[in-house]
Amino acid sequence: MIEFIQGKVEELTPTQAILLTQGGVAYDLNISLYTYSAIQGKDETRLYVYEAIREDAYVLYGFSGKQERELFLMLISVPGIGGASARMILSSFTPSELVGIISSGNDSLLKKVKGIGAKTAQRIIVDLHDKIAKTQSDELPLVLQGGVQTGQIATEAVTAMVTLGFPQAASQKVIQAILKEQEGLTVEAVIREALKRI
Numbered sequence: 001m002i003e004f005i006q007g008k009v010e011e012l013t014p015t016q017a018i019l020l021t022q023g024g025v026a027y028d029l030n031i032s033l034y035t036y037s038a039i040q041g042k043d044e045t046r047l048y049v050y051e052a053i054r055e056d057a058y059v060l061y062g063f064s065g066k067q068e069r070e071l072f073l074m075l076i077s078v079p080g081i082g083g084a085s086a087r088m089i090l091s092s093f094t095p096s097e098l099v100g101i102i103s104s105g106n107d108s109l110l111k112k113v114k115g116i117g118a119k120t121a122q123r124i125i126v127d128l129h130d131k132i133a134k135t136q137s138d139e140l141p142l143v144l145q146g147g148v149q150t151g152q153i154a155t156e157a158v159t160a161m162v163t164l165g166f167p168q169a170a171s172q173k174v175i176q177a178i179l180k181e182q183e184g185l186t187v188e189a190v191i192r193e194a195l196k197r198i
Contacts, residue, residue: 005029005062006046009039014160014187015087017047017062029062030083032090033160037188038064052083059083068095078127080120088164089113092195102132112196114165154179157190166198174198 005027007019014036020026029047031039039045047062048069061083063069068090075086092113093101101109102125110121154175161171174194179185185193 002049002051002060004046004048005060006044008044009042012036012040013163014091014156014191015163017045019045019047019062027060029060030087031062032068032087033092033188033191034068034090034094035062035064037186040187050083061087065095071095071098074128074131075124078120078124080123084165085113085115088115091164092192099132102128105129114195114198153185153187153190156187157194160187160191161194161198164195170198 005019005021007021007027009017010020010026011018014033015031017029017031017035017039018026019029029049031047035047039047045064047064048066050061050063050069050072052059052061061069061072063072072083072086072090075081075089076083081089089098089110093109100106105125107118107121107125110116110124111118116124154172157175158168158171161175162168171194174197175190178190178193178197182193
């Protein structure tokens with residue numbers, strides 16, 4: 001089992017990181033928006049890993065911290081929640097926000113995440129409420145990078161939304177509206193807002 005991968009950040013998008021290790025092997029990892037914002041701008045990083053091994057696929061998920069990975073593992077232990085849904089939830093909330101939502105039993109916020117219905121949201125809270133106390137620790141500070149052109153932010157945000165399963169046309173429309181309303185937003189902030197609106 002892979003505990004973590006440390007290496008040079010070869011490619012980085014809001015949903016994917018490719019790390020090149022010293023041995024010359026490059027790993028493609030699925031990441032959340034939280035991890036993206038934590039490692040954005042870094043030349044080298046360490047991502048904690050979860051390996052999803054199925055008959056037809058071998059998928060790596062990367063996390064900037066152990067707390068986020070622990071939350072991911074808890075989420076996928078809930079019936080009806082797979083890796084894609086867990087990543088969607090972790091892209092919609094920071095680890096500390098998610099801990100707060102589950103601790104307080106706020107299923108209405110969970111229902112706003114794409115693909116999470118009322119029954120699934122309630123199941124997450126029922127199944128994880130008692131477990132969640134173990135994960136409560138200080139979250140890693142977000143690393144937000146400014147100074148990127150709006151066009152590039154829009155392109156990255158739309159690409160991330162499409163990767164997460166949203167239609168391209170609808171994603172573009174929502175993201176353009178957000179960028180007109182608020183200037184100086186990071187890619188992560190734009191995607192978070194888009195996830196609430198779409």
